[in-house]
């Protein structure tokens with residue numbers, strides 16, 4: 001065990017720092033924190049920044065050059081160094097939207113040469129913004145039961161049905177979507193993964209107000225939406241496998257330890273700055289104890305991530321260690337938000353444009369938003385199913401036969 | 408960056424794992440515990456052959472000269488087997504106290520015997536590490552000690568003690584010194600011995616270079632307890648998973664009930680990141696000594712909480728069987744219970760963590 005950088009990485013860390021020193025002023029002004037509260041702002045400066053990062057290999061680093069990436073060899077330690085240095089400088093490391101973090105890796109794994117050429121470059125430069133059309137009103141955790149139908153018509157599919165909870169659909173250029181192409185096949189085998197523009201005729205997007213007060217997800221209705229069959233990613237009927245590789249990427253994204261550390265440092269500031277009966281809350285041993293409890297958890301998650309990174313670098317099977325990250329990380333973030341709110345007492349429940357509001361209302365917004373992340377991307381219960389079944393080798397739930405089939 | 412064990416460290420783990428699985432079956436633990444013996448001679452002897460007692464002692468004094476990370480690897484294996492041998496005090500805290508705090512004569516007198524396992528040394532620091540109960544405490548003056556030290560680790564059968572006085576000075580006391588009485592205490596955990604020492608003008612030799620060493624050995628001890636709890640917790644989880652696969656109710660293995668699966672998933676999730684905390688705590692001692700106290704505080708307090716959760720949940724998965732003596736699961740349950748209380752409860756250790764970070768004075 002040696003937590004210092006090796007020579008090569010020391011040099012690299014220095015390079016990242018120099019880049020940040022020189023270019024920091026170009027980064028979009030919002031901190032990652034407030035960024036999450038607002039609908040995505042894809043102003044020119046965001047795109048420019050994103051392009052600059054791609055050009056320097058600070059995002060989309062290992063994506064091959066021919067698809068517009070930086071083409072670096074996979075070096076998980078370098079990726080980590082970038083993340084840490086950007087975090088330390090409070091600079092956004094590019095956009096982490098669903099296109100970049102989920103569609104691109106999936107395309108790389110399953111896409112045709114033409115699809116890769118066409119979509120990856122503009123996606124990583126934020127010239128194309130994507131949304132993820134998986135969930136349906138009757139198919140959430142049981143995603144494979146989805147019913148949105150794609151009927152063959154010549155070289156096209158005609159899509160009818162409805163998606164729901166589709167984050168960012170109201171601002172997206174494209175959607176990656178799961179549709180049922182083989183209605184008679186068993187449920188996992190009749191699904192295809194397909195991509196198409198959001199301005200295709202027959203798509204209607206209805207924003208849903210969320211509990212935070214900001215619409216961030218939508219209902220998306222498809223009525224006779226015509227999409228070329230060539231837009232299927234991976235083989236027709238294999239969408240379930242393709243989608244699962246996407247979900248794997250999403251879960252990695254959702255449990256980021258730097259995000260927890262960021263919250264922790266904000267909670268610490270609150271403890272130092274907020275007062276009760278004229279004394280700073282940091283003098284209150286009960287709140288201090290709650291803080292240190294969570295601090296130990298954040299530390300555990302950060303170090304755990306380092307261990308996982310090391311194992312990955314050595315090509316070791318990570319298994320259980322990886323599976324727990326989404327469950328623990330999302331829960332931890334939610335608890336950190338909750339502690340922040342409790343520290344402020346009644347001030348903690350102020351919202352909107354209220355006087356005395358702290359951090360623009362971010363604490364309550366995040367408390368709700370992070371609960372959304374506990375639910376989204378596979379609920380906590382589904383994570384526990386995965387951990388017990390795939391991680392611990394426990395048996396699956398027995399299938400309950402439909403009523404009619406019993407007796 | 409490399410956050411993992413070296414090949415040598417993995418070798419140490421494997422050799423302790425192999426030996427312990429051969430010589431330290433639950434029957435052996437049970438016999439030792441029921442006899443009220445301070446240790447199992449056979450287990451102790453074999454582990455000393457592997458170098459357990461001298462792990463942290465310099466090669467000049469007959470030890471292996473290894474670091475706290477190697478000791479943590481061993482502690483985890485001992486916890487897995489609820490091994491009835493002195494380790495935390497006798498093989499970690501005492502050798503560190505004498506190695507770091509003793510002068511050359513003291514090291515020559517004590518360390519070689521400790522390294523080969525012929526000399527065992529208990530450690531009396533509870534009043535400093537966990538706080539004084541029952542007004543216990545030890546005063547030092549004119550080469551003698553007076554007072555009481557409670558909850559002395561690895562004291563039964565020891566030939567000497569490292570004793571902290573009320574003002575943080577450290578002393579070496581021979582077990583046959585005048586005015587010294589050792590009173591065995593009984594805890595829930597019969598796999599490790601714990602005692603009270605009472606001193607009445609008992610001759611003692613101060614450790615001459617003791618500055619800062621007391622805190623270091625407490626920190627090291629905390630990391631060891633966390634490692635022990637991690638091993639014990641992992642085994643309890645595995646036993647719960649195995650038992651659930653075998654036990655059938657309602658015509659199916661209870662492992663197929665989601666309530667049971669989720670209990671196991673929660674234990675697994677809580678345990679997974681603990682290893683990184685433990686390793687890091689151990690690593691800091693040699694590599695980032697200024698971070699040791701805080702890292703040890705995080706490791707101890709967090710693993711204590713996870714340990715309590717796992718101990719009760721794994722027992723619960725076993726139903727009535729978990730409550731029996733026969734199943735033996737309680738040896739792990741109790742080991743975890745004691746690890747939590749030793750060398751500072753989670754609350755106390757977190758309060759220290761707050762002070763260390765300047766949040767309070």
Ligand SMILES: Cc1cc2nc3c(=O)[nH]c(=O)nc-3n(C[C@H](O)[C@H](O)[C@H](O)COP(=O)(O)OP(=O)(O)OC[C@H]3O[C@@H](n4cnc5c(N)ncnc54)[C@H](O)[C@@H]3O)c2cc1C
Pocket residue numbers: 131132133134135139140141142164165166167168217371372373375376377378379380381382385665
């Ligand atoms: C903020 C947010 C953003 C989202 N963004 C998107 C998006 O962009 N694209 C998209 O496709 N989807 C998105 N989702 C949808 C998300 O993936 C689903 O909400 C999630 O998978 C759960 O499905 P559901 O809402 O139908 O809940 P249900 O599946 O109905 O679950 C309800 C409750 O039942 C429990 N439950 C269900 N099945 C089981 C089981 N087998 N065992 C134990 N418990 C079970 C769940 O854990 C949960 O507690 C988003 C959700 C949120 C909250």
